[in-house]
């Protein structure tokens with residue numbers, strides 16, 4: 142039996158029933174693992190009661206039946222309620238939202254079928270990562286820059302739009318797909334390990350990949366319009382919530398996806414990744430210069446697979462040296478704005494191993510030569526876009 146009077150019911154389909162005040166306070170601290178908002182705010186708690194014998198009963202509504210994170214949600218609810226003074230046992234009952242409740246949830250989290258990052262008031266910095274050639278480490282660099290920013294406490298999203306060579310989930314050890322709530326797609330969240338955090342706030346890293354929607358055994362043989370539709374759907378249907386940074390891992394070269402991204406996200410800042418090798422440099426310049434036609438700005442160049450420090454103090458320059466600076470100088474001249482070399486990431490076994498084991502090197506070996514170089518590049522990407530200098534839409538009295 143409940144010790145308190147029932148909360149008044151409203152027409153809001155997410156409005157909860159009986160919530161015991163102390164249990165509610167504890168449940169306010171339980172976040173939905175994907176939406177990262179309190180389960181109470183999302184209407185996922187229908188009842189929370191405590192009887193005189195200390196038996197707590199919590200009724201949780203999952204967004205969909207077969208929710209892959211039901212175990213995590215149940216565990217977190219049980220732990221939070223179990224810690225409330227006077228609670229001796231916790232009984233968690235799981236149910237599923239009605240379509241009406243799901244629609245209300247979508248509205249509450251502000252999911253609209255538009256590209257939120259293209260709106261003039263968006264505070265998210267969007268980085269479109271491109272390279273001329275394949276295999277130069279574009280995906281590895283993207284994942285590590287995103288991971289380094291998440292370790293600093295930022296909210297970061299990655300869209301793996303490398304349709305023909307998607308590799309981001311593997312680089313982050315993500316083996317789970319997204320959750321679909323009506324037409325809203327919730328991307329998997331990668332937890333930043335506690336030992337990798339460099340600030341008091343735990344950052345968030347959300348990732349969506351074309352590889353989560355296609356059969357990995359089959360090649361993706363899509364033509365331009367289908368590719369455009371896929372990128373558009375990623376940007377409209379996937380609900381990332383508020384992000385400080387969004388990274389787009391583009392396919393190498395100047396193909397359809399790069400052009401679609403430029404149309405859908407004209408404010409995206411392009412990052413060019415290249416090895417120092419002359420052949421790679423020339424092609425990378427071309428993919429950076431695409432910005433001339435699309436009107437995007439190029440935020441900088443990241444040189445990867447640069448000279449590897451050797452135990453005897455020497456440096457092995459497998460792919461030559463100086464290529465990154467040459468691309469930066471050439472793009473500065475062609476685009477008419479400063480395109481800096483943001484950093485030079487050496488060839489490093491730790492970086493390759495981190496990719497193979499699904500642990501970004503900036504988390505697993507932050508002080509390795511590549512870890513240090515990538516963290517320095519992430520620092521140079523700058524702060525999230527603030528409100529400073531933006532019109533607030535207020536009219537003078």
Ligand SMILES: Nc1ncnc2c1ncn2[C@@H]1O[C@H](COP(=O)(O)OP(=O)(O)OP(=O)(O)O)[C@@H](O)[C@H]1O
Nearest residue numbers: 275276277278279280281306446487488489493496
């Ligand atoms: N600095 C580095 N040192 C050692 N290995 C690296 C380095 N950078 C990338 N690699 C390795 O090189 C390989 C290619 O990297 P990655 O998949 O990131 O390239 P890519 O440019 O995204 O390729 P594609 O465009 O074809 O998908 C991976 O095995 C990766 O672990």
